Amino acid sequence: MGTIIKRKRKDGSAAWLAQIAVRRAGKTVWRENRTFELRSTAAAWIEKREKDLAKPGALENLPIGETRRREVTLGDAIDKYVEDSAKAIGRTKAQVLKSIKEFDIANKLCAQIDSADIVAFAQEKLKTGVSPQTVANYLSHLSAVFTVAGPAWNYPLDERAMRNAMIVAKKLGLTQKSRHRDRRPTLDELDQLMAHFLDRSIRRPSSVPMHRVIAFAIFSTRRQEEITRITWADLDKDGKRVLVRDMKNPGEKIGNDVWCDLPDPALAIIEAMPKHASQIFPYSTDAISAAFTRATQLLGIENLRFHDLRHEGVSRLFEIGYNVPHAAAVSGHRSWTSLKRYTHLRQTGDKFADWTWNAEVTTRDPRQRMRRPSRPGSATRIRIKPVRRSG
Template identity: 25%
Template sequence: MATIVKTPAGTWKAVIRKTGWPTNAKTFRTKRDAEDWSRRTEDEMVRGVYIQRSGSERLTLEKALQQYLREVSPTKKPTTQRAEATKAQQLIRHLGKYSLAALSSEVIANYRDTRLGSLTNRGNPTSNNTVRLELALLSHLFTVAIQEWGLGLTFNPVLNIRKPSPGEGRDRRLSPEEERRLLAAVNNHSNPMLGWIVRIALETGMRSSEITGLRRHQIDLKRRVVRLSDTKNDSARTVPLSRLATATFQAALENPTRPQDCDLVFFGEPGKDGKRRPYAFTKIWGVLKKKFGMPDLRFHDLRHEAVSRFVEGGLSDQEVSAISGHKSMQMLKRYTHLRAEDLVGRLDRIKKLKTA
């Protein structure tokens, strides 16, 4: 039998001591609530289905996310760590005071709808993909809490709600005139590394972080390949180089301003600690694209452009994914946007072959 006593504060405390189970105690406003909880808990113990829920009832989402960022995020890439810290801020802002036990599917669905209807700092609606990634972080937090933290959670409430669609993806392509102006601008920049990086992105479809993080030993000009080990999806791949990409890398490797002790292909100025890190061009990229009338162009759009050109050039999906590193054909299609006018000539060639 449980022991139920009145506390000096006027509440009622129920204490259950049962052989084979840890002592369990909980405080309630009324004696009736304490008795009901005691009977229900003892019955679960007898049936062997009791789960200690006090941990999830005491731990708020704010505290849980802080623990996640301390223990789980450091096992991931630095870029992922920064992204998760940003997503955690939004979750804490809206749901931080809830205990994990109180975060029902209904509460989380309401969060989803609130975020989708809210505006970002730039005055734009919060994108489906942003909310989807926030929910992904929350879902993984519950998975870790269930599997590793022993908080008494029995299910992941995020799994029971509808996730926002990731959308069709961006379809920003470069027109010939835009490419001409862009290349002229970056090639005339005082630091030649900016022009080399942009050209390599257009020729290879490599991500910005993959290009700027390159070391000299990863580039094999004789075989015309670049070997990538540190990628977004953690899958190493070898990227073939066009003649233009090979010539661009040749120029970058022969950069006369590179210090002899620096192995980075694209390097920045030494930091306060004296170490050189990858060349950071985000600020100048933002200035140049606005100056030349392309404010909506993101550097990542160059990857889209390169992948689309691979497909337009006749490479198969498997060949393109081997170059770009996409793990699924679905993701590859989201990155591929073909110009209908560019396909007209290919259609004509196909018909000629059939009638020949």
């Protein structure tokens, strides 16, 4: 079914973009676009073209070559990129590409897109209230489409235009590199979270044991998605290491499987987990993220993200005396340069050495339960008491 979109030209006049898409077996097999001065003319063209394309053999006899490529929009190229990508596209990248299709640039023909159009898109995106760092991420994901479109499908997307636009966007301040976060949870904040989630786990045994997930994220330095992908088969208990699948890195994520060392506290948490599924932590990232966000809001803990637990974990490694290669073997950092910012920490020693939650997250005994202390001013420490069985 055809669609008509009203577009505003640079001179202020209006034009009508008519689009036709033919799908077979859930995939788009043909797209066509034309711009008209009048909406009625655009509607008439759609009606005629749809009748022509519905005739037997019409699609098979469509011209292949420059005429057909000239009709392709950036939105078509994005769809083609998503459909033809042999490797899975990450959730964030898929959401970004989908979002780009809501902007005017997606309706523009590939052959007509230049660096000025891409810069205009960056400016328009910045006006929606996002940060320059987010705009940089959008352009980065879009550049992947520009890189592939020409060599793979002969679509007339100018890769040089994208490179020039990214340079201009940076010079104009439309994009910026992501800032390093230095937010670390305090022991008091962690105690509040752990008590909250243990209480929830007692009341709702089927809920995600977030107190264990949080502790494992700190001691293992693993990212949220990495935690949910680890299977029992990936564990090398004797070698005190684990195979982290599809580890994030700037070049290649899918298939980037890396063996990482497991510090003793992280391994102890794994050994306390029940083997109910192939995954050690058989929970969805959405469930973990939602639970963590709701808890911080409920407890009044500001500006704390789940990923900050990884930062806490890596910082801890250096505080207890790890050198860069040893810390990288745990965190999985490919470049030691990114770890240098952790080497100048002032604090030394392991602040988790006497953390009373260690016993709770490393024991399988269901009778072990946390109790809040009644002594005033002792909220940063929780005493462990066994729950006696009646009878």
